[in-house]
Amino acid sequence: MAAETKLFGKLKTTEQEHKDPKEQLMFDPRPREELNRMVMEMMTTTTRKFWLWAIGLGAGVVVLLFGAWGYMISTGMWVTGLRRPIYWGVFIVTFVFWIGISHAGTFVSAILRVFKSEFRRPFTRAAELMTTFGLAAGALYPLIHLGRVWVFYFMVPYPNARWLWPNFRSPLVWDLLAITTYLLSSTIYLYLPLVPDLAMARDRTTGIRHSAYKILALGWRGTEAEWFRLKKAIQIFAFAIIPVMFSVHTIVSWDFAVSQVAGWHSTIFGPYFIIGAILSGVSAVVTILYVLRSTLKHMDYFLRPEHFDALGKLILVFSMAWAYFFFNDYLLGWYGGEAAVRQILTAHATGPAAWVWYTMLICNIVIPWLTLWNRKIRRTPWLMFIITLLINVGMYLERYTIIPLTLGHQRTPFDWGIYTPRPIEISIVLGTFCLFTFLYLVMSRLIPLVPVWEVQEGQVAHTLRKVGKAEVPSVTELD
């Protein structure tokens, strides 16, 4: 293990930057046992409010999601607002939204891990968990939106007497394969760094929790060989999952891009969707971190303004990248000269649903560009919570513009239409939001949400070194 030492920042410490390095988690170390205790308390403390939320959200899942879905299955798709020519509505919008959310968990965790960004340490797990549950919520929609969900397995390549395969030329089959791959790999990627923490929890619990952690920790003892293998596996997964992540949202964009629909048939959709997914996903990470910080015990020690600051910068960059691709989509549509595409793009900005389009632009561009330049704002968690929530509203509306609004304005004016979601659809959409929050809420009390070993590893590596008379924060690379 080569130990390299990097110096952070300037030798001349500016007053603002390094007035107090203790503000940063990495320079505010606590003993390992103390960290363990904090995380265990975080996990086992349940308040009345927690139970009320858990029951409320659980009821939301049962009634809003499964109740409404069951009703829709038993009566038929007429309870939705779909009508010719708009055959895809908020179900597909929310599907794309969740897949997008699920992106950034991995993005934040894997890419920051690969690039050895130190600020990632306390929230990698929170982000990965978001990926897994975002996928769980999103993966329901390809089923929900089916006219005959009871034969959904026709899409699966299963052996059957008639030798029938699914149509591998259909983007929906690609979707199925990509999403299951991503769900599987992101779950493994969530699980691997969890093993040492589960072992930690195993050693500090009794009863049923102990037995469960015992099984899940796979007999982890913390020997040098185990650490070596674990870190190697994490490293391999961090690299391998990045292309999977990119491919998933590209494939989701192909649902639209390979079609013949004017306004969907665009080669820019692959990267455009990925950038949008990362923008909405990183924003969702911030939203969740704020909620975790304000509800979980001791979380304000682990999550600090510096993390909101760093993620805020990322969001600003991705908001600009998104604006670039958005502009490109219009530029190419205009340059391509197809009348139908031009009409659609004009209709988005001037038609009856133009408010959707303008709200999207305000939420995705104006708000982040005006606010995230400011360090003070970036370091104020509740402001970041509001800003990131609004960005996600904007990203939802972006998908809404792309799907029902584009479908309703195709080549022949005779077939134009307007779509309004109906209560059952809205209920199912809210139901999956309940599902996501419920799963997250329950999981926050079942697994250590902060990767203790990673935080400690980082704290060991970070020291204040004396260079001349100045104290300079530095980090030692461990591998």
Added chain:
Amino acid sequence: MAEVSKGIAEKWGLVVDQDRCTGCNACVVACSMENNVPFTGEDNVAFGRGTYWIYNKRMWEGAYPEVAPAFQPVMCQQCGSAPCEPVCPTFAAVHSEEEQINLQIYNRCIGTRYCANNCPYHARQFNFQDPDIPEPMNSYLNPDVTIRRRGVMEKCTFCVQRIVAGRQTASAEDRPLRDGEVTPACVAACPSGALVFGDLSDPSSRVSQMAQNERQYKLMDELGTRPKVTYLKGGGRNGG
């Protein structure tokens, strides 16, 4: 899916002479009766969920006060390179090799509705509800055509049951199929002779001849779907 031919000569096609169409909608009614197309009711039709395998677009030509109605009956164009087929995950939308038309396999359809989004002609219909056929009404049903349950797509088949029946009659009488022997319900019902149906692979058939007409055009030809329906429309206000 591209056209596949394995030595089968049939290539059914339709010609729609818009200059002859009076917009009487007899084709729509005949089609519904022939193909057991569900009647979804007034409210659903108003909402945009009426099911028609063929529908008549009414448009206005000219500027006020010199306006005249123009009609364009639209049904599945039976594309040679159909956008609906490759996007179906379960092969429910397939190309029939024998007749060279697009067919929908109802019990293979899972209702993703992707084909309907991808059809530039909006010719595909979705069954939002189970068909409601009260007791005496069931006797109007055509036994040659399946009733579709809710959750599946359906669309014009060029009355494939009539094509098959015609072919069977011809083979029983040991003779080739004659031109004009097979007529879909819409063609049979058209009082003004605006619709002509036949085999495009036979250059002497009436439909082949008419498809060569100088007034001919294809709907959204620029998309490269290679439709088998040819429209005829002259320049003048009351026909060219």
